[in-house]
Amino acid sequence: MSDPHPARHSVEKEDKRTFLQKIQEFIHPGPDSRAELIETLADAEDNDIIGAESRVMLEGVIRMADLTAGDVMVAAPRMDMLNIDAEHDDLLGVVIDTAHSRFPVFERDRENIIGILMAKDLLKLQRAPELNIRALLRPAVFIPESKGLNDLLREFRGNRNHLAIVVDEFGRIAGLITIEDVLEQIVGEIEDEFDIEDDEGDIFGLADRTYRVSGDTSIARVSEAFGVAVVPTDAEQDFDTIGGLIAHEMGHVPKRGEHHVLGGLNFVVLHTKGGAVRWFKVSPVSIENGAG
Incomplete structure (x- = not known):
């Protein structure tokens, strides 16, 4: 014989919550705002319910709802x-x-x-x-x-x-x-044609006799490759990467298309990500001026 209340039977069968869980959900009905939802995700990560990467992605989906082009x-x-x-x-x-x-x-x-x-x-x-x-x-x-x-x-x-x-x-x-x-x-950041592994190199020659240089290239490596002394104007400052040095010299996070001359080299910002320069186009100033 068919069930006279199929819908009710289905709901009762799917509800597997314990009595204590129902009481807890009644007292704490769950997040009712995006801020509370993000906080709940953080708690879920702390309790090993989701991983850190999953939390970041879920937060990204939530925050994206408020963003425009x-x-x-x-x-x-x-x-x-x-x-x-x-x-x-x-x-x-x-x-x-x-x-x-x-x-x-x-x-x-x-x-x-x-x-x-x-x-x-x-x-x-x-x-x-x-x-x-x-x-x-x-x-x-x-x-x-x-x-x-x-x-x-x-x-x-x-x-x-x-x-x-x-x-x-x-x-x-x-x-x-x-x-x-x-x-x-x-x-988060998506690897693209600019993002190569460290062991594949960091300075590349281009067809117009200029070079593409990774922002995380060491200052010593740049100095050696171009045969110049690339040093900060403030001798008390100490930097490891060329990207960090150029950003400090310019006084702000560089944007694509901006350029700065240092150590006889012209650094043009090609690509930025996450507030840092990923790639510069670099050439000796003499080439930029049409000489050499």
Whole structure:
């Protein structure tokens, strides 16, 4: 014979809480705010219910609900962009130096973005120079600064687009944001093409006779490699890495595109993460001035 109360039977069967657990949950009904929920996650880690990495990721998911594209975007002045009218060699130089996989392309001025160029598509011009670079462009996606990261991540996953141009309330270009920028709010820093193992090297020669230097390279190593004495202007200060030294000399955390001259070398910030410089583009000042 069928159960006359199937729904009630199912609920009673699934509820495996003890009487004491029910009393405890009645007295302490659980978190009713995000702050309390984050505190609960910390308690869960302390009680070995979840691991530290799981807690950090869960907190990231919770905090991300309050963030917008404007909070984590790369601001417009620091965007690496390509000019549609630039020579092929110049475009290739920007791609090599920055090592991004996608680039906004503009025509006439930086506010006029006409599409997105995949770095791998640029290789097609090597084999078929007669191709028009415009034919390689993909549509640019524009979003408002107020776009929530939760919604943006859903759209990134849905349309398989990994970069969006952020515009302000007046329709001007405010910056850009990638799926990596969003995911890093959850999982922390994501290793990319700049992040290599220490034993793979820290100073690399580039095609234009400049060098890419890791921010955590020792000052002694930089001095030896370039045959100069890179020392702090304040002799009482002691630094281990070139990134730490340059940040101290500049008096603030460097941003991409900023540069500083020290020890006869020009250090241009290529890439930053977590408040530290990951990569510099370095060249002797004489090269920057057109000599040598």
